[in-house]
Amino acid sequence: MLMKVSDANSVLVFDPRGLVDSGDTPIAPRPKKLDGLRLAVLDNSKWNANKVLRTSTAALEKSVKFAKVNYYVKHSFSKDAEPELIAEIAANNDLVLTAIGDCGSCCSCCIRDSVALEKLGIPAAAIITTEFERETELTRTALGMQGLIPIVIDHPVSSITQAEIESRAAQVALQAPKVWLGREE
Amino acid sequence: MVTQTLDQVGAETAVDSVPACTDLVEYYYERGWHDGLPVVPPTEEKIDAVVAALGGDPQFVECKVAPRWGALTREVLAINMVMAGCRPEYAPIVRAAMLALTDRAFNLNGVQATTHVASPLVVVNGPIAAQVGMNGGANAFGSGNRANATIGRAVRLIMLNVGGGWPPDFDKSTLGHPGKYTYCVAENEADSPYAPYHVDHGYNPTDSTVFVIAAEAPHSVTDHQCNDPEGILDTMCSAMSTIASNSAVLGGHCTVALGLEHAKTIAKAGWTRSDIRHYLWMYSGNSFRAISRDNCYGKVYNRNLPKWLKRDPDTRIPIVPSSDNIHLFIMGGHAGRFSAFIPGWGHMSTPVLKPIDSAAGPAGNGCTDGVCAL
Numbered sequence: 365m366l367m368k369v370s371d372a373n374s375v376l377v378f379d380p381r382g383l384v385d386s387g388d389t390p391i392a393p394r395p396k397k398l399d400g401l402r403l404a405v406l407d408n409s410k411w412n413a414n415k416v417l418r419t420s421t422a423a424l425e426k427s428v429k430f431a432k433v434n435y436y437v438k439h440s441f442s443k444d445a446e447p448e449l450i451a452e453i454a455a456n457n458d459l460v461l462t463a464i465g466d467c468g469s470c471c472s473c474c475i476r477d478s479v480a481l482e483k484l485g486i487p488a489a490a491i492i493t494t495e496f497e498r499e500t501e502l503t504r505t506a507l508g509m510q511g512l513i514p515i516v517i518d519h520p521v522s523s524i525t526q527a528e529i530e531s532r533a534a535q536v537a538l539q540a541p542k543v544w545l546g547r548e549e
Numbered sequence: 550m551v552t553q554t555l556d557q558v559g560a561e562t563a564v565d566s567v568p569a570c571t572d573l574v575e576y577y578y579e580r581g582w583h584d585g586l587p588v589v590p591p592t593e594e595k596i597d598a599v600v601a602a603l604g605g606d607p608q609f610v611e612c613k614v615a616p617r618w619g620a621l622t623r624e625v626l627a628i629n630m631v632m633a634g635c636r637p638e639y640a641p642i643v644r645a646a647m648l649a650l651t652d653r654a655f656n657l658n659g660v661q662a663t664t665h666v667a668s669p670l671v672v673v674n675g676p677i678a679a680q681v682g683m684n685g686g687a688n689a690f691g692s693g694n695r696a697n698a699t700i701g702r703a704v705r706l707i708m709l710n711v712g713g714g715w716p717p718d719f720d721k722s723t724l725g726h727p728g729k730y731t732y733c734v735a736e737n738e739a740d741s742p743y744a745p746y747h748v749d750h751g752y753n754p755t756d757s758t759v760f761v762i763a764a765e766a767p768h769s770v771t772d773h774q775c776n777d778p779e780g781i782l783d784t785m786c787s788a789m790s791t792i793a794s795n796s797a798v799l800g801g802h803c804t805v806a807l808g809l810e811h812a813k814t815i816a817k818a819g820w821t822r823s824d825i826r827h828y829l830w831m832y833s834g835n836s837f838r839a840i841s842r843d844n845c846y847g848k849v850y851n852r853n854l855p856k857w858l859k860r861d862p863d864t865r866i867p868i869v870p871s872s873d874n875i876h877l878f879i880m881g882g883h884a885g886r887f888s889a890f891i892p893g894w895g896h897m898s899t900p901v902l903k904p905i906d907s908a909a910g911p912a913g914n915g916c917t918d919g920v921c922a923l
Contacts, residue, residue: 374566377573378591380582380628380710382563382619409852442659442897468721469659469897472616476658498718499662506617506713523846 386508392485394546395458402432404457404486408474410441411522413464415529416491420461420536428541438477442469445477454484459544461536465492465514466521468499475503478512488512489543491536493519515539563624577632581715584705584730588632599627602640611644612651615658617713621647629710633703638681639696642759643703645905646671646733649761650704654899660763661714665795666726667894669708670764670804671701671733672878674747675757677905678735685735687882690767690806690889701731726766734880740809741879742816749822749877750902750923757905762804762876763894765794770888778815781888782828788890789833789868792840797866799853799895802874802923805829806889808881822877830872838862853896869893873923876900899923 370376395401405421407413414437421433434457438445441464445453453460460481465471471492478488492500492514504512517535524532567576573590577583600607600623607624614621630643650657650669660667673683684694692698714720722729738745747758772784785805789796796803807815807825815825837860841848848860855870869875881887893900900923 370566370569373569375569375571375573376593377565377567377571377576378596378628379563379565380591380625380632380706381617381713382614382621382625382711384617384619386618414852440897442663442895443656444658467664468662469664471721472658472662496721499721502713502718503616 384506386506388510389483389508391509391511391546392482392487394487394544396545398459398541398544399429400431401458402434402456403430404453404460405433405435406445406453406460406462406477407435407437408441408462408464408470409437409439410464410466410470412524412529413441413521415526416517416521416532416536417461417463419529419533420463420491420540423533423537424540427537441467442473444473444480450477450480450484454481454486457486460486460488461491461540462488463491464521465490465496465500466519468496471496471499472503475500475512475514476507479504479507479509482509482512487544487546489515489540491515491517493517493521495519513543515543563628582632582710584702584709586730588706589634591628591631595631596624596627598637599630599635599640600624602637603627603644612648614647614651614707614712616661616719617711619711619713621707621711625711626707629706630699630703633706634695634699635703636681636695636699639700639703641905642673642677642681642700645759645903646700646704646761647707649759649901649903650708652901652903655761655763655901656898657708657712659897660894661708661712661719662721663894664721664723665894666722666724666765667763667795667898668726668729668732669704669761670728670891671704672746672760673700673733673735673757673905674738674745674760675752675905676755677757679739683735685737685880686740689734689737689880697733697735698731701733704733705729705731728764728766732764736878737809737880740883742813743822743879746876746878747902752904758902759905760876760900760902762802762900763898764804765892767806767889767891770890771886772811772888773886776814778818778820778825778828781811781815782825783832785829785888785890786833789829790835792835794892795895796868796892797835798840799897800855800868800870800874801895801898802876802893802900803869804876804878804891804893806878806880806891808885808888809879809883810886811888812879823872826872826875826877829875830867830869834865834867836862837864837866840866876923
């Protein structure tokens with residue numbers, strides 16, 4: 365088992381972490397423009413995710429003419445979306461907006477869903493809150509997609525007022541086009 | 550505190566050498582390979598003994614551990630077990646626990662990352678518990694037993710070192726709880742008036758199993774007055790029915806640890822395990838009015854309850870969706886009219902029951918290779 369030996373002047377130490385084999389998978393190709401594309405909105409069913417997503421979509425539609433907006437809800441915010449739901453979204457849409465990553469498991473699963481969709485060629489914008497930026501960095505690294513960029517909005521989300529929802533939606537509307545296009549618009 | 554990185558430095562091998570004068574306890578602290586307590590510095594001899602107990606082949610990958618997705622080879626499992634203070638004969642239990650935790654149904658990724666307090670609780674049933682000296686009797690959840698303490702600690706060290714569940718980066722728990730150091734017990738089969746948990750789930754008494762569930766810390770249930778099943782279980786229902794637990798608002802699964810005195814009183818009246826679980830399910834819970842705060846903050850709470858529950862103010866919302874989701878164990882010492890309720894994390898994680906000897910296990914729907922998602 366061992367690659368090194370100890371002698372009278374040395375002693376062996378052991379790394380308990382195990383190897384990670386994640387590689388670096390590129391994100392999906394980016395479109396040149398957003399008008400005419402079909403947007404999937406993936407609601408993770410967390411408190412206020414629906415309000416943030418609907419308000420953000422309305423804000424985005426002021427400047428982008430989506431061909432269609434399809435709304436999806438996954439049952440558990442702390443679990444990955446079912447593979448069937450990911451496949452359905454990928455088959456019927458060109459872009460994804462998903463929320464809300466405002467808790468540890470919610471953020472992790474929003475990023476995991478986004479990675480799954482990017483691998484299927486769909487640019488995905490996951491909305492997380494400021495408290496979960498570091499977790500997002502580690503998660504995308506562990507999953508081997510360093511290039512995945514999230515939308516970061518102010519924490520918290522689950523108990524905020526409608527005025528605060530609109531303020532978060534403005535942050536989303538500013539960042540989402542950059543994530544989808546892979547550049548400043 | 551050392552900032553962990555995702556990559557294993559040195560890559561090809563888990564071993565390195567340092568000057569003999571090195572303080573090894575401090576070395577492992579400095580590398581960030583610990584749970585806050587000093588670890589036992591692993592030696593080649595101790596690691597080899599654990600690998601042999603696992604069947605040899607040190608590079609065999611047992612599973613990958615989320616959210617870092619590190620490979621848990623038998624060698625790495627052995628290193629963590631030695632660090633935790635385990636004896637080699639505990640190896641089959643630790644391995645079975647890790648295989649159960651990495652079953653997809655358990656959603657270890659979510660359990661590691663959540664802001665909730667949840668930590669995996671491991672309950673061991675069958676002859677192996679007594680063979681390795683586990684404690685299901687007095688102070689079962691407390692200190693003082695090497696097997697309980699170090700098996701649970703090995704599981705946590707693997708979740709930290711291999712799974713990368715380091716707070717505050719990957720483990721985002723707001724508060725955590727003491728069971729995040731070690732959380733492993735046995736059922737008190739020898740003194741219980743009932744058949745063991747695993748036998749109630751289709752195993753033979755001679756089989757050994759691990760049960761894993763994402764769990765809060767135990768909440769004590771005191772009842773020195775009631776001398777009948779209804780009275781004792783009504784007290785348990787009171788503990789179960791707080792709206793402050795994840796179970797109350799997110800369903801899922803929960804654990805009830807019935808103390809010996811309570812269990813014997815209930816058994817003497819002729820009640821079965823099934824009677825107990827059904828009574829607890831039937832008479833615990835809250836009105837939808839209470840859980841929704843009468844909708845005064847909007848209707849966002851509606852979305853996380855099962856669709857088949859009416860959203861009428863007077864609808865009773867059970868703590869978990871079925872009596873089968875109440876996992877009942879008989880535990881504790883001979884003296885004391887105390888039991889415990891242990892809320893779960895919610896519908897986001899499904900407990901897993903797994904045989905320690907892979908030859909054992911019930912056949913049937915919902916079970917694969919002896920593993921049953923409950």
